[in-house]
Amino acid sequence: MAPQDWMEAEKQGAVSHAFSPYTDNGGTSLAIAGEDFCLVAADTRQSEGYSINSRYAPKAYKFSNGAVLATSGMHADGHTLAKRLEQRLEWYEHNHGKKMSVGAMAQMLSTILYQKRFFPYYTFNILGGLDEHGKGAIYTYDPVGSHEREGWRAAGSGGSLVQPFLDNQIGHKHQQSPQVPITLEKALKVAKDAFSGAAERDIYTGDMAELFIITKDGVHVEQYPLKRD
Amino acid sequence: MSIMQYNGGCLVGMKGKNCVAIASDRRFGVQALGLSTNFQRMFSVSNRLYYGLAGLGTDVQTLSEKFRMSVNMYKLKEERDIAPTTFASLVSSTLYERRFGPYFSEPVIVGLEKDDTPFICATDLIGCINFAKDFVVTGTSSEQLYGMCEALWEPDLEPEDLFETISQAMLNAVDRDALSGWGAVVHVITPTQVITRTLKGRMD
Numbered sequence: 383m384a385p386q387d388w389m390e391a392e393k394q395g396a397v398s399h400a401f402s403p404y405t406d407n408g409g410t411s412l413a414i415a416g417e418d419f420c421l422v423a424a425d426t427r428q429s430e431g432y433s434i435n436s437r438y439a440p441k442a443y444k445f446s447n448g449a450v451l452a453t454s455g456m457h458a459d460g461h462t463l464a465k466r467l468e469q470r471l472e473w474y475e476h477n478h479g480k481k482m483s484v485g486a487m488a489q490m491l492s493t494i495l496y497q498k499r500f501f502p503y504y505t506f507n508i509l510g511g512l513d514e515h516g517k518g519a520i521y522t523y524d525p526v527g528s529h530e531r532e533g534w535r536a537a538g539s540g541g542s543l544v545q546p547f548l549d550n551q552i553g554h555k556h557q558q559s560p561q562v563p564i565t566l567e568k569a570l571k572v573a574k575d576a577f578s579g580a581a582e583r584d585i586y587t588g589d590m591a592e593l594f595i596i597t598k599d600g601v602h603v604e605q606y607p608l609k610r611d
Numbered sequence: 612m613s614i615m616q617y618n619g620g621c622l623v624g625m626k627g628k629n630c631v632a633i634a635s636d637r638r639f640g641v642q643a644l645g646l647s648t649n650f651q652r653m654f655s656v657s658n659r660l661y662y663g664l665a666g667l668g669t670d671v672q673t674l675s676e677k678f679r680m681s682v683n684m685y686k687l688k689e690e691r692d693i694a695p696t697t698f699a700s701l702v703s704s705t706l707y708e709r710r711f712g713p714y715f716s717e718p719v720i721v722g723l724e725k726d727d728t729p730f731i732c733a734t735d736l737i738g739c740i741n742f743a744k745d746f747v748v749t750g751t752s753s754e755q756l757y758g759m760c761e762a763l764w765e766p767d768l769e770p771e772d773l774f775e776t777i778s779q780a781m782l783n784a785v786d787r788d789a790l791s792g793w794g795a796v797v798h799v800i801t802p803t804q805v806i807t808r809t810l811k812g813r814m815d
Binding site: 452459466474511543544545546547549550556557575576578579582 | 642643707755757758759761762763778780783786787812
C-alpha cells in the first residue's frame, strides 16, 4: 500500500499490518519412559497453513549425552533451541570433564526457555533420556520453561488425540491391569498405533514418524512410514 | 470464549456387528463452574434410534423438544416409526433452517435400519451430515475422542466388546478435558434390546 492510500485506509477504519515472528509448523511428538529405556518420537511433516513445506523435516534431536529432545510448534525455534542446547552441552563437557546428566540438562533447558520469557521460543518440548539410575526419564515443558518429570506425554497438533490413548495404554487408566512396568515392545506398538491414529485425523500429522529408542547401549532410531494424505 | 465451549460436554457413537452404541458424559456447567452431574444429552426416538446433542445446553434442550414434536407428528401422519436416515435428514433441515443464526449444538445419531443394518451419523451445527462407517464424535473433547476411537475401534465388534470399547474411549478422553466428564452413560442398541449402563469414572 502506498502512502497516499494510508489516509483512505484510516477513513475506512484501522487496518493492521503487523509482522508476526511466529508460525505454526504443526506435527505431533510423544515420549514414554520405561524401567530401563526411553522412547522419544516425532513425525517428520512440516506444514504451514494448508501447505506442506516438507515431508521429512525431523523435529526430534539427538544430543551428545544420549538425550533426545522432541519439539513441536515452530520448527525454526525448535531447531535453534536444539543448536543452543548442544552448544551448552559441549561447554559443560569441557568445563567439568564429564557429560551432562539428563536431570541437569532438564533443569538447564528450563532456564534457557525462561530467559526468553518476553519473546519465547514457540516450542512445546519433551526431553527424554536415562536418569542416573539407568531408568527412563522424560521431562515436559511449556514454551517458557515450566517443567515436570512424567512417565508419558504427547505434544503438538495431535497431542490431544494421542495423550488419552497413552493414559489408557501406558498409565493403565480405567483398567484393572496388573501394574507391571511397560516393556519396550509394548511402548513401540503403542507409539506406532498412536501416530497412525493421529495421522488419520490430524491434517498436520503424517508422512513419517522417527522413533528414538534410548537404552544403556545408546540411541537407536527407527523410521515408521505414515499416510501421506 | 467460544459459545460451543460455554457449557461443555461430549458424545461418541460407534458401529458394531449388528449393533450400535452411543455414549455421553453428564456434566453441565457455566465455563469453569460445574453445576450438574446428570445433564441429559442423549434422547431416544424409538427403541432402535437414539441421538445425542452436544454444545450449548439451552439449544440441546430446545432441539430435543423440537425433534420430539416433529417425530410425533411424523408418527401420527405416517403411522410408522421414522427411519434413521429420514431422522438424520429431519435433523439436518431443522438445523439448516437457522443457517444465519444457528443452534449451537452438534448432534450424533445412532440406530438400526429396518433390516437391522447399523447406522450412525453426526452433523455440524448447521446440518451438514457426516455418514461415518466407523465412529462419530462431538463436543468439547472431540479431539481426545478422535484419538481414542481411532486407536481402539475395529470393525464388527460384538455388543459386549463394543460397550467396552466405547466406554474406554469416553472415560479416557473426558479425563483430558476440563469441561467434560462428571459421569458417563452408554446405550448399546441391538435388534432385540437396548442396554443402558452408567459408567463409574472420575468425578473431577
